Amino acid sequence: xxxxxxxxxxxxxxxxxxxxxxxxxxxxxxxxxxxxxxxxxxxxxxxxxxxxxxxxxxxxxxxxxxxxxxxxxxxxxxxxxxxxxxxxxxxxxxxxxxxxxxxxxxxxxx
Amino acid sequence: xxxxxxxxxxxxxxxxxxxxxxxxxxxxxxxxxxxxxxxxxxxxxxxxxxxxxxxxxxxxxxxxxxxxxxxxxxxxxxxxxxxxxxxxxxxxxxxxxxxxxxxxxxxxxxxxxxx
Numbered sequence: 483x484x485x486x487x488x489x490x491x492x493x494x495x496x497x498x499x500x501x502x503x504x505x506x507x508x509x510x511x512x513x514x515x516x517x518x519x520x521x522x523x524x525x526x527x528x529x530x531x532x533x534x535x536x537x538x539x540x541x542x543x544x545x546x547x548x549x550x551x552x553x554x555x556x557x558x559x560x561x562x563x564x565x566x567x568x569x570x571x572x573x574x575x576x577x578x579x580x581x582x583x584x585x586x587x588x589x590x591x592x
Numbered sequence: 593x594x595x596x597x598x599x600x601x602x603x604x605x606x607x608x609x610x611x612x613x614x615x616x617x618x619x620x621x622x623x624x625x626x627x628x629x630x631x632x633x634x635x636x637x638x639x640x641x642x643x644x645x646x647x648x649x650x651x652x653x654x655x656x657x658x659x660x661x662x663x664x665x666x667x668x669x670x671x672x673x674x675x676x677x678x679x680x681x682x683x684x685x686x687x688x689x690x691x692x693x694x695x696x697x698x699x700x701x702x703x704x705x706x707x
Contacts, residue, residue, distance in 0.1 A: 486634075514692055514693075514694050515694070516694045516695070524700075525683060525698035525699060525700055525701055526635065526683075526698050527698070528695055528696070528697075531692065531694070531695065569634055569635075571694055573692070573693055573694040577692070577693030577694070578640065578647050578648055578693070579648065580625070580637060580640075580693065580694060580696070581637075582627075582634035582635045582636070582637075583634050584632070584633050584634040585633075585634050
């Protein structure tokens with residue numbers, strides 16, 4: 483079993499739709515959590531950190547559920563430009579261990 | 593602020609040849625990472641440096657891969673000899689001491705094809 487697991491998708495949604503991704507992690511010692519975005523043939527870029535109380539950045543909302551060991555990313559009012567792969571990232575051991583999920587692919591259609 | 597620089601951007605070699613990649617992190621970033629990303633997978637950490645010391649190299653295939661970080665700044669990753677399964681994108685990333693270690697900045701990567 484992988485330490486960080488994501489549904490690979492793809493998720494195909496129309497513009498304006500709301501879409502949500504989940505990511506589960508198996509190590510309860512995981513300390514910090516992030517979502518990265520990766521466009522086709524580009525490098526990953528930090529989208530947002532995930533805080534225990536949940537956090538929002540514009541159309542994006544991230545949540546953490548430590549009891550069930552998952553994080554989520556909600557995208558509202560999807561844009562064509564949101565089409566990308568979304569990578570879940572978990573960090574532990576005081577920052578000395580970073581694990582990436584395999585990513586969830588999103589396609590937003592006109 | 594300049595980003596993470598990597599070279600070359602593309603490399604094609606035959607199996608059993610050797611290859612080296614170079615990375616220059618963002619100025620002042622103490623931590624440097626090398627990742628391997630195979631098509632359709634997430635990045636896999638190969639090695640992590642804190643300044644010029646190795647923090648984690650548990651997933652580095654040490655029989656063929658080596659890496660060093662000269663004077664705690666730029667870094668090279670070498671593969672010798674290469675195998676077909678080494679075909680991947682090699683990503684370098686850096687993070688600052690002040691920031692969260694999960695907040696990493698990536699370079700554009702080197703796309704390696706082994707034939």
